């Protein structure tokens with residue numbers, strides 16, 4: 001893999017604090033969501049992002065607020081990193097009226113237009129052409145925003161992956177495809193789905209810039225996506241980035257973390273490379289943050305997430321008239 | 331007879347048909363190593379091996395098209411859609427390849443295949459994962475469409491579907507996988523496609539319903555019986571070809587009809603049934619055919635809205651009362 005070189009980005013204390021806070025926020029939010037699922041406050045499918053936080057946080061940290069992000073159904077982290085209000089995200093998971101999508105979308109369909117977050121999409125592969133379309137619109141309108149599209153390794157065998165790569169490269173669309181390769185699509189290990197398992201290599205075939213990055217290293221992700229953003233803004237050259245990561249939990253809350261398809265030992269081994277743990281250590285070692293500062297961050301985030309739960313719980317159910325509203329725009 | 335779940339009945343049908351016919355193979359996502367996302371194919375990889383239980387990458391259009399090709403050249407594929415919502419990705423292969431092959435080849439190439447998996451509303455799975463997909467398929471000449479509501483039907487109809495020489499869309503329901511019933515052990519037990527079943531006899535009104543809605547309609551019938559309204563509940567089982575004879579026969583007897591369906595009403599199953607009842611039994615009708623359908627909206631996530639989306643027992647009862655003036 002193209003390992004992260006020594007990050008060129010200067011790591012000042014402010015940046016370190018921001019990156020760590022966001023990763024801790026996502027982690028804590030997800031842990032809380034799992035608790036709420038167990039209590040029956042959240043229903044349906046719930047896919048947690050625990051273990052993969054460095055990808056969303058590293059990638060979003062090099063975006064501007066007016067850049068676009070689009071994702072699949074494991075999208076809480078992407079949405080929070082893009083700046084969505086955790087209270088409204090939690091309310092959406094609760095299916096309440098103050099949720100981002102008025103409680104109509106749920107965990108898999110978070111949308112936040114105010115943050116240019118183009119949504120969570122639950123059909124594997126479907127949002128990849130949408131990302132190309134958003135980039136097409138940016139270019140059409142003469143803008144300089146980029147579109148960042150997260151997707152899983154499971155989407156790579158899907159036709160829409162290949163179609164959108166070709167369109168993006170052929171028409172030079174300002175889009176960055178970030179594959180979160182966590183090595184499994186549900187119970188299917190990547191080598192059981194792909195003859196070419198080095199996903200970034202598809203870039204060359206289609207004519208995009210391609211790079212692989214250690215997705216457990218938030219600074220490495222930041223560096224690699226930073227380069228892609230540069231390319232996009234400067235020459236409207238799209239990229240395909242493969243971020244190598246791992247999900248610590250099951251595919252969804254219905255799937256135990258180490259089922260038939262992977263061993264407990266493997267999961268435990270990967271947890272040794274916890275992206276938050278790694279970054280924490282690094283900040284302490286470099287003297288960017290002190291133990292006390294980190295504790296303060298964790299405390300603040302805990303409170304924030306508790307507040308999100310309280311907010312969601314207090315939010316009323318959507319009124320019944322909303323069932324048939326928003327089908328057509330009048 | 332053995333008491334088993336709907337899921338086990340499906341599993342039994344698959345196993346028996348694979349034992350019976352070496353041309354039958356299973357293909358789909360997570361059906362082997364993972365034993366099926368909903369465990370319908372549990373144990374079959376172990377028993378039949380990788381040659382006949384084929385795990386695929388996520389590429390519905392690809393593996394469905396592959397199955398059509400294999401069927402043209404002598405095999406009898408059973409394709410699993412992890413959920414039928416994903417069959418939309420394979421719609422081109424189903425509609426343009428599988429359904430039309432026999433016709434456009436002038437009867438040279440038939441496509442004996444089954445596409446099966448759960449469909450319809452489940453528990454808060456939201457807009458993209460809760461669709462009643464049968465409507466997308468039964469419009470298409472060349473396809474047969476089955477919706478089995480009970481464990482014995484699950485077994486008997488799936489076996490007939492696998493033995494059929496045409497592409498058969500076989501849509502199960504996640505919410506029914508756990509229900510139990512008596513299922514014949516006989517490996518030659520089948521239920522012919524295109525035969526409706528009278529689930530409850532009655533004299534005042536015919537209620538057509540299948541899958542989850544069948545059970546709700548039966549509850550409504552039970553309650554109305556106490557009020558002196560006698561409902562005949564008919565389960566079409568196969569939506570195409572539809573057993574018009576049995577269905578019309580029932581309406582001729584009761585003179586009234588109500589159709590219940592979980593999906594949105596516009597151009598739904600109820601429209602079709604209402605049309606052929608009117609065409610075939612107009613003079614027997616004492617009231618217009620009523621449809622009780624899901625709201626014309628995508629499935630919302632919020633629990634209360636989700637509940638409001640599909641027809642409730644109360645709505646079914648109200649419709650029956652309206653046509654019976656009771």
Ligand SMILES: Cc1ncc(C[n+]2csc(CCOP(=O)(O)OP(=O)(O)O)c2C)c(N)n1
Pocket residue numbers: 074122123124125151152153154155180182184185186251359388390412416419
């Ligand atoms: C078209 C389609 N097929 C199947 C599914 C069922 N499904 C949901 S998630 C998933 C696995 C996807 O894995 P990956 O893309 O690697 O994402 P990850 O869950 O690892 O984040 C599958 C098969 C789906 N949602 N859409």
Ligand SMILES: [Mg+2]
Pocket residue numbers: 152153154180181182183184185186
């Ligand atoms: Mg994956």
